[in-house]
Amino acid sequence: MANTVTEDLTLEQASAEAGELTTRILEARDAYYDRDAAIYSDDEYDHFIRRLEELERLFPELQSQDSPTQTVGGRAETTLFAPVTHAERMLSLDNVFSIDEFDQWAVRVERDSDRHVDYLCELKIDGLAINLRYENGVLTTAATRGDGVVGEDVTDNIRHVKIIPQRLRGTGHPPLVEVRGEVYFEVETFRKLNAQQAEEGERIFANPRNAASGSLRQVRENKTQAQLDRMYRRLSGLSMLVHGIGAWQNPPVASQSQTYELLKEWGLPTSTHFRVKSTKEGAAEFIQYYGENRASVEHEIDGIVIKVDELALHEELGATSRAPRWAIAYKYPPEQVNTKLLDIVVSVGRTGRVTPFAVMEKVRVAGSEVRQATLHNQDVVKAKGVLIGDTIVLRKAGDVIPEVLGPVVELRDGSEREFVMPTRCPECNTVLAPAKAGDVDLRCPNAENCPAQVRGRVEHIGSRGALDIEALGEVAAAALTQPRIPVKPPLHTEAGLFDLTIDELLPIEVIVRDAETGLEKADPDGVIRVRSPFRRNPTSAEKKAGLTGPQPSSSALTLLAEIQKAKTKPLARLLVALNIRHVGPVAARALADYFGSLEAIRSATRDELAEVDGVGGIIADALIDWFEVGWHRDIVERWAAAGVQFTTPGHPGPGAAAVGGVLSGLTVVATGTLDGFTREGAQEAIIAAGGKAASSVSKNTDFVAAGPGAGSKLAKAEQLGVRIIDAEQFRRLVDEGPDAV
DNA sequence: CACCCTCGAGTTCA
DNA sequence: CTCGAGGGTG
Numbered sequence: 001m002a003n004t005v006t007e008d009l010t011l012e013q014a015s016a017e018a019g020e021l022t023t024r025i026l027e028a029r030d031a032y033y034d035r036d037a038a039i040y041s042d043d044e045y046d047h048f049i050r051r052l053e054e055l056e057r058l059f060p061e062l063q064s065q066d067s068p069t070q071t072v073g074g075r076a077e078t079t080l081f082a083p084v085t086h087a088e089r090m091l092s093l094d095n096v097f098s099i100d101e102f103d104q105w106a107v108r109v110e111r112d113s114d115r116h117v118d119y120l121c122e123l124k125i126d127g128l129a130i131n132l133r134y135e136n137g138v139l140t141t142a143a144t145r146g147d148g149v150v151g152e153d154v155t156d157n158i159r160h161v162k163i164i165p166q167r168l169r170g171t172g173h174p175p176l177v178e179v180r181g182e183v184y185f186e187v188e189t190f191r192k193l194n195a196q197q198a199e200e201g202e203r204i205f206a207n208p209r210n211a212a213s214g215s216l217r218q219v220r221e222n223k224t225q226a227q228l229d230r231m232y233r234r235l236s237g238l239s240m241l242v243h244g245i246g247a248w249q250n251p252p253v254a255s256q257s258q259t260y261e262l263l264k265e266w267g268l269p270t271s272t273h274f275r276v277k278s279t280k281e282g283a284a285e286f287i288q289y290y291g292e293n294r295a296s297v298e299h300e301i302d303g304i305v306i307k308v309d310e311l312a313l314h315e316e317l318g319a320t321s322r323a324p325r326w327a328i329a330y331k332y333p334p335e336q337v338n339t340k341l342l343d344i345v346v347s348v349g350r351t352g353r354v355t356p357f358a359v360m361e362k363v364r365v366a367g368s369e370v371r372q373a374t375l376h377n378q379d380v381v382k383a384k385g386v387l388i389g390d391t392i393v394l395r396k397a398g399d400v401i402p403e404v405l406g407p408v409v410e411l412r413d414g415s416e417r418e419f420v421m422p423t424r425c426p427e428c429n430t431v432l433a434p435a436k437a438g439d440v441d442l443r444c445p446n447a448e449n450c451p452a453q454v455r456g457r458v459e460h461i462g463s464r465g466a467l468d469i470e471a472l473g474e475v476a477a478a479a480l481t482q483p484r485i486p487v488k489p490p491l492h493t494e495a496g497l498f499d500l501t502i503d504e505l506l507p508i509e510v511i512v513r514d515a516e517t518g519l520e521k522a523d524p525d526g527v528i529r530v531r532s533p534f535r536r537n538p539t540s541a542e543k544k545a546g547l548t549g550p551q552p553s554s555s556a557l558t559l560l561a562e563i564q565k566a567k568t569k570p571l572a573r574l575l576v577a578l579n580i581r582h583v584g585p586v587a588a589r590a591l592a593d594y595f596g597s598l599e600a601i602r603s604a605t606r607d608e609l610a611e612v613d614g615v616g617g618i619i620a621d622a623l624i625d626w627f628e629v630g631w632h633r634d635i636v637e638r639w640a641a642a643g644v645q646f647t648t649p650g651h652p653g654p655g656a657a658a659v660g661g662v663l664s665g666l667t668v669v670a671t672g673t674l675d676g677f678t679r680e681g682a683q684e685a686i687i688a689a690g691g692k693a694a695s696s697v698s699k700n701t702d703f704v705a706a707g708p709g710a711g712s713k714l715a716k717a718e719q720l721g722v723r724i725i726d727a728e729q730f731r732r733l734v735d736e737g738p739d740a741v
Numbered sequence: 742c743a744c745c746c747t748c749g750a751g752t753t754c755a
Numbered sequence: 756c757t758c759g760a761g762g763g764t765g
Binding site: 347349350351353355357368369370372373374376401402581582583584585586587614694695696698699700 | 744745746747748749750751752753754
């Protein structure tokens with residue numbers, strides 16, 4: 001990774017050094033462009049660049065599109081796009097990384113100003129800076145930022161971006177005006193773009209910024225008509241927001257916020273996410289707010305820009321050689337970090353699907369520590385182009401799920417090796433095969449006996465969506481199916497679950513594994529440590545009473561009691577617990593309501609099954625196929641023999657139509673914490689009232705009941721204009737129907 | 742045929 | 756909670 005000297009740097013020191021290097025590099029470039037005189041030698045110049053790259057690697061938060069390391073190539077680089085000299089230099093902004101640093105900046109600004117300062121706070125879009133030149137109201141040139149002085153001419157491509165006007169609205173435009181803004185892809189558009197790229201076998205973009213940059217740099221030459229169409233489609237999907245004006249003599253406005261109003265009147269796209277705050281504390285609140293609500297914005301943001309609102313103060317405060325003094329960028333901690341890919345290993349899920357995942361050097365990203373991330377399947381591993389041993393870029397998609405973006409190719413040293421998908425199941429050594437020809441996913445066909453699959457199914461049975469058995473989670477499932485040799489596993493498959501006895505539980509021993517590495521833990525003398533989760537030593541009182549042997553632990557007692565209770569759980573839950581393909585909570589509920597008993601489902605024909613709302617030919621086939629397997633039938637028989645009730649009491653029999661309720665025909669989504677309801681209780685209430693409890697918001701959704709903690713679903717509802725109600729209204733909705741709210 | 746939806750899996754936190 | 760895959764529906 002890095003040398004030892006730089007590892008002791010703090011972020012602030014690194015930031016200062018990076019700023020200095022940037023200044024020198026830009027000076028060197030300026031000198032090169034302006035005249036043929038170089039102020040630094042080529043060697044020195046290269047050294048600056050390399051050092052800056054190293055700092056950015058150590059501190060990813062220092063990276064920005066403004067960085068000289070991001071602008072194309074060195075000094076003499078020729079590109080496919082003609083160079084354009086901006087009428088006025090495009091400055092970059094200085095960065096701060098904490099509220100403290102921001103405060104220091106604001107104190108300085110207020111000290112240097114002789115009157116009250118208002119701050120305009122806006123989002124810093126993670127996109128591509130563009131300069132639009134309008135002459136007498138007509139778009140003449142669009143250029144990338146480049147090094148700030150000279151950019152690339154991308155006018156032809158920009159003309160395909162729908163949202164950018166070719167001609168300004170109204171009259172009285174200045175003869176020459178340069179408008180600065182950010183071109184970017186909205187998160188949703190970006191997702192669709194990448195999906196499409198993947199489908200067409202084209203390159204996947206690591207992030208919206210790369211996609212925007214790549215799209216704007218496309219050239220027309222040597223393209224087929226189909227490729228041209230695709231190029232134009234991509235360009236038209238780009239978004240832009242303008243945030244400033246370059247060359248302009250005597251503007252008719254007095255503040256930055258008025259400038260935005262004017263730009264808007266001209267028909268240029270301006271952001272709605274900005275606020276003018278009268279104190280620096282107010283600005284800090286704005287920073288805080290979006291730090292916590294980054295995901296609620298339709299585009300990616302990497303920070304906040306704070307500008308002094310009054311334009312006259314801009315003049316008075318001036319600028320350094322690199323950045324204005326009247327604005328600052330607050331950079332959020334990066335969502336992207338670099339780490340080492342130590343290995344790629346595969347796991348086997350309860351369905352037998354084999355999934356490769358990345359094992360990484362532990363790293364902190366977006367507030368939590370991550371060491372693993374899924375790689376989905378071997379095609380994804382290949383598409384991402386990562387090799388074991390690579391330094392890789394990692395981020396949290398949607399702030400939660402760790403995602404490997406790709407390798408840092410420049411940091412390879414030749415010792416990296418390619419991942420090879422195993423041909424045999426890592427847990428039972430059965431030869432892996434796709435479920436059907438042409439499938440990407442490989443599966444372990446040994447469903448009955450593969451320990452990973454049995455363990456997974458047993459755990460699934462205990463899960464909340466299935467029988468919700470307390471004390472039957474990951475640990476208990478592993479203990480029951482794979483205790484330490486030589487203890488015989490009490491469960492060979494899930495068929496024996498309801499026959500478990502305390503005598504079978506007591507002798508179970510499991511190997512203690514390190515929570516972080518998953519490796520077996522051993523005592524200092526090398527003896528592997530084991531634990532007996534289902535027994536405890538007798539208390540002294542028990543010893544006195546003559547009970548000298550080991551006693552069942554409380555989790556053993558809970559487990560057995562909960563298993564007893566599960567025998568009479570609703571039919572739908574039992575169906576989910578059977579692990580039938582494509583039958584999850586929703587399909588199971590529909591089947592249970594329609595047929596009323598497992599026997600009725602078993603004896604139904606394919607067509608009869610497909611009668612059920614939400615069940616089609618494929619789920620019907622999956623059900624019929626499932627009942628044809630001997631060991632599946634064995635599960636049902638043994639559970640029934642143990643007393644499991646596979647019949648809904650009082651059900652009138654197959655084909656019973658659902659009765660209407662106050663919510664009949666309406667679709668409701670519950671999200672966040674609804675006072676007086678549990679997550680499941682809310683769903684139950686919707687169904688009980690005859691409504692449909694959907695899990696995602698779409699335009700078919702009639703109501704979204706949102707409580708505190710509601711996330712993206714609420715945002716989606718707002719976007720789609722779906723009626724949003726609170727817990728109180730929700731209660732009335734399910735009690736009295738839609739007219740009551 | 743184009744949405745819209747559910748399933749299934751992975752992941753980490755409180 | 757989110758994504759991709761693939762099923763279901765209008």
